[in-house]
Amino acid sequence: MTLLVLALAFGFVAFGCWFGVQLLRQNGRILERLELLERQIEQLTLTSGGGAAVDEDSVKGGGLLAKSRLKRDGLAQGTAAPDFRVARLDGGELSLAEFRGCPLLLVFSDPHCGPCDALAPRLEQRGRSGSVQIVMISRGDVDANRAKAAQHRLTFPIGLQRHWEISKLYAMFATPIAYLIDGDGRVAAPVAKGPDAILGLWSRAASVLTGGPALAASPASNWG
Numbered sequence: 001m002t003l004l005v006l007a008l009a010f011g012f013v014a015f016g017c018w019f020g021v022q023l024l025r026q027n028g029r030i031l032e033r034l035e036l037l038e039r040q041i042e043q044l045t046l047t048s049g050g051g052a053a054v055d056e057d058s059v060k061g062g063g064l065l066a067k068s069r070l071k072r073d074g075l076a077q078g079t080a081a082p083d084f085r086v087a088r089l090d091g092g093e094l095s096l097a098e099f100r101g102c103p104l105l106l107v108f109s110d111p112h113c114g115p116c117d118a119l120a121p122r123l124e125q126r127g128r129s130g131s132v133q134i135v136m137i138s139r140g141d142v143d144a145n146r147a148k149a150a151q152h153r154l155t156f157p158i159g160l161q162r163h164w165e166i167s168k169l170y171a172m173f174a175t176p177i178a179y180l181i182d183g184d185g186r187v188a189a190p191v192a193k194g195p196d197a198i199l200g201l202w203s204r205a206a207s208v209l210t211g212g213p214a215l216a217a218s219p220a221s222n223w224g
Helices: 002-047 114-127 142-151 165-169 195-209 213-217
Strands: 085-088 093-095 104-108 133-139 158-161 177-181
Touching: 104 195, 114 133, 114 195, 133 165, 142 158, 158 165, 177 195
Parallel strands: 104 133, 133 158
Antiparallel strands: 085 093, 085 158, 104 177
């Protein structure tokens, strides 16, 4: 009887050890997959060429990227908007700094993105009012972007990021999205995702600005 008890105890201990080793191995494989996926996203931001915009949900790997160190959920309201300098579609350079003191809607777009295509002419219509400056950061082929700008007769400034480097600064790899940036250069409201949300953000900002020029550098709380 004693030998049987000892044998069972030894068996349970052995099984526990085996199970623990397998669990550690599995966790190790999960961490390796996380690191691989994160490296792929990092590589995407630096080396991705033209083509359709990447939707974050399509690269989450079944939720594993929830533990990724790469920030991709947008900048918080009140954050200083990262400055950038990119090639301007119509020639020269475009930077955020040149709009200092002027509230603006910074829109991220892509010429191969269907919702972006639907949004562009509606943005142009609102941009012509002059209430809120619109600046667009697009990506991909120069000719494709020029064709879209001509198709929709876009007159607001358009800058081209090479791949996703500006999107990385603004912590979101998707299009269309937009940030409202106040005259002090800070993110004035949570990131807007999709055409309706972007247009709604523009409308709220325009409504605030009609209250008087002093709001040109208003606190973030006035915009949300």
